[in-house]
Amino acid sequence: MDTATSRFTDRMGLLFEAEGQPPIAGRIFGYLMVSEEARSLDQLAEALRVSKASVSTNARRLADVGILERVCRPADRHDYYRVAPELFTRTMAERLRRWQRFTEAVGEARRTLPIRSERVRARLRGYETAYAFMADAIGDALERWQAGSAGPRPRRRAAEGQRLAHGDGR
Amino acid sequence: MDTATSRFTDRMGLLFEAEGQPPIAGRIFGYLMVSEEARSLDQLAEALRVSKASVSTNARRLADVGILERVCRPADRHDYYRVAPELFTRTMAERLRRWQRFTEAVGEARRTLPIRSERVRARLRGYETAYAFMADAIGDALERWQAGSAGPRPRRRAAEGQRLAHGDGR
C-alpha cells in the first residue's frame, strides 16, 4: 500500500475514532473505499499491517452495522468484504436512529420525571419538536435522494449536490 | 436528586459515551436539561456525586463546544452553567461539520490518490455528491427551522426540494 493511501486510511481511522469506534474499523473502511474489488481478510490484514483477528472482528462488526458487505464467491473459501452498495442511505439511517434515541430519552424524561417547572417542560418540548423536525427533514431528504438516484443511471450529476461548498478546507 | 432524574442523567451519560465523549459530560448535560436555573460547579458535583475537578473540566469543555453556556452573576463569585439557548442549531452545525470533514477526506483522496480504477473514482464521486446533498438538505432545514422558530409553528413537511435563499453568513 502506497503512503498516500496509507495516509487516507489512517485519516479514516481517526474519523472513526472520533465517532467512538475502533480505529482499525475506519482503516478497513477507508481501504475498501479505494479498492477496486472486494478484499479478503488476509489481504486486509496484510495491507493494514494488523492481525487477522482484528480484521475479522472489525470487518464483521462493520458488516453488521451495514457499512460493509460480505461477499462469498463460489468455489472460494475466503470471505471477501467491500463497502456496502447502499452505504449512504444506511449510514444516514443509522444517524437518524441515534437522534431518535436522544429524542426518545428527552421525551421519556418529560413524561416521567417529576418536573415542577413549567419552563423546563417547555424547554424539553422544544427539544423534542426541534429534533423531530430535523429527523423529518432528513427523512425527506433521504427519500428525495433515493428517488433521484434510484432512476436509471442518472446521466447528469444531481445539480443539488454541487451547490454546497465543501472543498478546500486546508 | 431523585432516582428518576438520576436514571435520566445516566442515560445521557451513556449516549455521550456512545458518541465518544466522557460520560460525566453527558450527565452534566442531562442534569442541566432538567434544571430550572443555572447550576454552580458545586451543585453539579454534589448532585452527580463526582469530583469538582471533573465537573470543572467537563463543563468548560461543553461550554467550549457550545453545548453549555457559562453565566456569571454580579456580586457572586460562582460560575453557573446552563444548556446553551441555541443548543439545537449549534449541535446540528457541529454534526454538519463532521460530515463535511468526511466529505473532504473523500474528496482529497479522489484528487490525490493514485487510483487507476475508474469505478473507484466514480464511487468516490458518488459519495461526495451524496454527502454534499445531505449536508445541503440539513443546512436548508436548519435555516427553515431558524426562520420558523421565531414565528408561528414551523410544522411543515417539505414534499419536494424547495430552495430558500442562502444567507450563509452567521
Add this chain to the structure above:
DNA sequence: CCGGACGTTCAGTCCGTATTGAACTCACGG
C-alpha cells in the same frame, strides 16, 4: 480418515483516558 486452509474465539497485554484528591492561583473581605 487426514492435512491444510479458512474464519472465529478467547485470554492476555497494552494503551489511552476518564476521574480524582491535592496542590495551586487568584480575588475579595476583614
Add this chain to the structure above:
DNA sequence: CCGTGAGTTCAATACGGACTGAACGTCCGG
C-alpha cells in the same frame, strides 16, 4: 497582609477497550 472561598491544574490511579497470538472449530480436497 492574612484567610477564605472560588475555579483550575496536575500527578496518580483505575478502568475500559483495542489489539494480539495462539488455540479452536470447520470445511474441503485428497
